[in-house]
Structure formats: C-alpha cells, structure tokens
Amino acid sequence: MSAIIRVDNLTRRYGERTAVDHIAFEVAAGELFGFLGPNGAGKTTTQRILTGVLPPSEGTAHVLDHDMARDPLGAKEHIGVVPEVANPYLEMTGWQNLMLAGELYDMKKTAREERAEKLLRDLGLWDRRADRAKAYSKGMRQRLMLAMALLHQPDILFLDEPTAGLDVMSRRNIHQMVKDLAQSGVTVFYTTHNVEEANVLCDRVAIISEGRLAAVDTPEALKNHFAESQSVQVAFTSPVEPEALSGIPGVTHVEKEGDKLRLFTSDPGRVATEIALLAQRQGLELVSLNTLGPSLEEVFLSITGRGARPREVKQ
Ligand SMILES: Nc1ncnc2c1ncn2[C@@H]1O[C@H](COP(=O)(O)OP(=O)(O)OP(=O)(O)O)[C@@H](O)[C@H]1O
Ligand SMILES: [Mg+2]
Known part of the structure; x- marks a missing residue:
C-alpha cells in the first residue's frame, strides 16, 4: 500500500513514564484509520507527534514523507488537525474564526469565504455564524473546530476524540462529515476511546x-482473530441452570444473562446443534437460539484488560 503516514519504533517518554512505547504502523492514502485505546493509552501523545506538535523520544513519524520531528512545515499545509483540547477564539464569531484560519493558511479571500460558507452549512452552523463562539455550545464549538481544520482542504485530517461529550445529533453530524471526507479521498486519522465508533466508522x-500497539487490522478481522469470544445464546421456556449446559462439547464456559444463557465457544455451529439435541433429550422447549460473533468491544476488553502485551500486529 502507498503509506501516507509511516510510524516506526515511535517512543515518547515523560520523565520516567513511557507514554508511547516503540509503536509501528502505516496508514494508506484514503484510509479512515481508527486509533483506539483507553484513557491514558498514549493516543493524544501519538497524534501530537504525528502533527508535529511534540517531538518523539525515539523513532520516527513520517507524514507525506516528511519527518514530523525535523521537517513538519512541508506536511503542515496538507494536514488538518482537531486537537483533544481546542477552542475557537471565544470573543470572535464563528465566521471570524474561519476567516482567521483562512488567513493563517494564506488562502485568498474569495476561496476562504466560499469554503467557509460550505463548511458552516454542512456542519449546521450557518445560521449561527454571526454569533460569538463563546455563545456556542460544546458541540457547536467542536464543529467549528472541525470546519477550521478543513478550511484549506487538507489531504489528511487528524481528529483527537472529536465526539467526546457530544450528543447523538452532533456525533452523527461529525461522523457523516468524516465519512464523506474519506469517501472523497481524504485520509483520516481518528483517535477515539469509543469502540463502537471505531467499529462502525473505520476501515482499519x-x-x-x-x-x-496490541493489534492493527480491520474491525472484522480483529473480531475473527479473537475467535474464542464467539458464543451461542439460548433461552428456554423454563429456567435452566448454567451447569446443565457446561458439559456440552466445545463449550469453554456458560454465563447467565437475564433470562438467557450464553455459551462461549470457538465452534458456535456445533454447540448450537448440541443444544438442540440436549433440549430434545431432556424435553426442554427453546424460546430462542442465536449464535453471536465476537464484538469489537469484547476484543478491546480482552486486549486492554489483560495488560496488553502485543499479540499479533499486522501491517
Ligand atoms: N505533558 C505530560 N507530562 C507528563 N505526562 C504526560 C503528559 N502528557 C501525557 N502524559 C502521560 O502519558 C500517558 C499517555 O497520555 P495521553 O494523553 O497520550 O493518553 P490518551 O490515550 O490520549 O488518554 P485519554 O483517552 O485520557 O485522552 C499518560 O500516562 C499521561 O499521564
Ligand atoms: Mg487523549
């Protein structure tokens, strides 16, 4: 693949603490790449190095073939950044904030005005453009930051938890914008601690x-790779104890989930058949029987809950 972001052996220490520990990955041009991790994992530190804000302690980060520690300026005009903690100028209106961003990028007046209008309309802020940013809600400020990051039509967009603390509508608005951008060929580096967001939004x-780095892959491959978390969920018309099903061949353990039982296995098809046979033998009546694939959340928890030593890092 033609890598537009290349990270090699990247490490960042703050005193004794290692925030980013020898990570390596590549992002292809046009990819919507999710960078998923729990609080304190090193996401923001990584994004700050990738955007030339923070130097690494070891290793390299290349964006568009520019080493971001030595030569960030060559890349900066091609990237847009929504940092983790960011605010527009609160005393200025939304429109003025965008005009200022356009000037900083050396955009011509007509270009920045046209572009600002389109972005404000797309992000649902057009009607509020003459209000000062201090009168904007958190979600509106975040959307304004996104508009400012996109004004100069960057090839790569970096977002650090852009939907944190936003309501469903604002989140959807940002998701749609990000999807449209990826569709139009923009590479997106999307930092999040939200597993479902990574699952529905990201190519990898x-x-x-x-x-x-514990794993790098498509959401589907990650789920398949951690096949031990596949399961079969069953409900009977009368209560059945988990122990009654734990002896079924191929079942690793059984959990009670409300009125259902969940049997964990690497072979859900076989276990489903065995449940049906057992029900027949014992005169039990089935209400429902579902095989459930592993969710990305289970994968995430099994990786991050275990102290996360690298399992398999695929490029
Ligand atoms: N300026 C700093 N000085 C000292 N330690 C820092 C600094 N910035 C980050 N750290 C430490 O580095 C580690 C990674 O922090 P980072 O902000 O990169 O995590 P994160 O994945 O973005 O977390 P969150 O989801 O909470 O935003 C943490 O242990 C944090 O305490
Ligand atoms: Mg962070």
Missing part, C-alpha cells in the same frame, strides 16, 4: 494500550 483500527 489500531488498538493501543499502555503505550503499546
């Missing part, structure tokens, strides 16, 4: 935990 996901 890197999972970072305690500064280390």
